[in-house]
Amino acid sequence: MADIESTSYTKQRILDAAEALFAEKGYKAVTVREIVKTAGCNIAAVNYHFGQKRSLYLQVFEYRWIPRALRVQEAFRQNLEKSGSVDTAGIVRALALAFLEGPLSEEERIRHNQLMARELAHPSEAFELVVKRVMRPFIKEVLELLRMSVQRPMDEQELVLSLLSIFSQILYFSSARMPVSLFTGKRYTSGFRERLCEHIIAFSLRGLGMGEEGEEC
C-alpha cells in the first residue's frame, strides 16, 4: 500500500474504474474494454500493469478493498473510544456507525459493500485474502469485546450468530437499497440512512437481549 501510491497514475485509474465496475456488475459481466474506457486508457495498459483480468480483480482487493476495510475497522475503534464506556450498546452503535456512516463516502460505501456481497455469495480467491487479513481478526476483536460486555448468559456460538445477524442487516440495508426503498417508501437520503442506522442498532441491541438504552445517533 505504500509503494503502490508511487506507481503509475494510469494503474491507479484502472484500479478505480475496475473496482467500481466489478462492484456494480460482477467479475464476468465486466469487460476489460469497459474498464479501460472508464479509466481513459488503452486495453494494453491492463496487460502491462496487471498481466490479466483475473489478477486485476485480485489487486482491486489487495490495494483498494482491504485498505478501506481497515479504515472502517479503525473508525470502529475510534467510535468506541469516543463513547467512553465499553458496554454492549456502545459496541453495537460503534459497529453500525462505522459501517453505515463511517469514514467512507456514500459512493465508496456502496461499492465496498456490494463487492463484499458478491464475494459472500460466490467466494473466490479474493475472499480467502479478505477472511485472513480483515474478517477473521476483526470478528475475533469484536467478539472479545462483546463477550466481556454482554450481561445475559450466552454461549460462544450464540454470540457469533448474533454478530452475524448484525452484519447481515448492515449488509442488507446497504446493498439491497431498491427493495428497502420500495417497502418503506423512502429514498436513501442522509436522514433516512440515519433512521436505518438507528433501527439496526435498536433492533440488534434488543436482539442481543439488552433493553433500551441510549438512542441518539
Place this chain on the structure above:
Amino acid sequence: MADIESTSYTKQRILDAAEALFAEKGYKAVTVREIVKTAGCNIAAVNYHFGQKRSLYLQVFEYRWIPRALRVQEAFRQNLEKSGSVDTAGIVRALALAFLEGPLSEEERIRHNQLMARELAHPSEAFELVVKRVMRPFIKEVLELLRMSVQRPMDEQELVLSLLSIFSQILYFSSARMPVSLFTGKRYTSGFRERLCEHIIAFSLRGLGMGEEGEEC
C-alpha cells in the same frame, strides 16, 4: 403454470438447468452452451423455445421461481394455522420455518435464495415481476398480521424495517454459507440449520421487543 407442464420435456429441462446455473453463477457468467449441455439438448432448442437468452432468464422466474415462492408463502400460512394462536412469536416462527425449513428441498432453497440475492443486488425486469406478484402482497399480508399482534407501541415504519431485518437474516444465513461456516466452525448439517433457525427466531423476537417465549423448533 398450468399450460407449461403440458409443453415439451426439453423445455422443462432447459428451465431447470438454466435456473440452477443462473443461481450459481449469475446471468452473464452463464453461457447458453453450458445450459444446453446440462439440459442434454442442443443449443438451437433454447432459441426455439425461448427466443433468446434474456427471455429464458425471465421465464425461469415466471415458471420456476414465482411458483416456488408461492409454495413457501402457503407453507407460512399453514405453519401459522398449525400454531393456533396468531401472536408475534408464532408469526416470526412461521416465517423463519417456511423460509429455512419449509416445503423446499435443501438444494431448491439454496437455488431459490441465491437467485433472489442476485436480483436484490442487481434488480432487473425479473425483480419487478417478483415485487408485484410475490413480495408486495406477501409483505402486506405479514405486516397486517404483525401490526395486530405486536404489543409494544411501534409505528408503521419501524414495523417494516423490523420485517426487513428478519428477511435480511434469513437471506444471509442461507446465502452466505461459507462465512457462516467459517466463523461458527460448523458445517450446514440439518442439526446446524435447525440451530440457525432457532437463533434467527429468538434474535428477531427480541429485536421486535417480545421477551422470550416458546423456544422449541
Place this chain on the structure above:
DNA sequence: GTCTATAGCAGGATAGAC
C-alpha cells in the same frame, strides 16, 4: 509506460435439414 493492430477464440443467434 502507452499506444495500434491483430491473433485467436468463445459467445449468442439463425438457417435449414430431418
Place this chain on the structure above:
DNA sequence: GTCTATCCTGCTATAGAC
C-alpha cells in the same frame, strides 16, 4: 421439436512501434 453447421460479434491477450 430437435438437430448440425455456420455467421458474426465482441472478448482476452499479445506483438511490436513509439
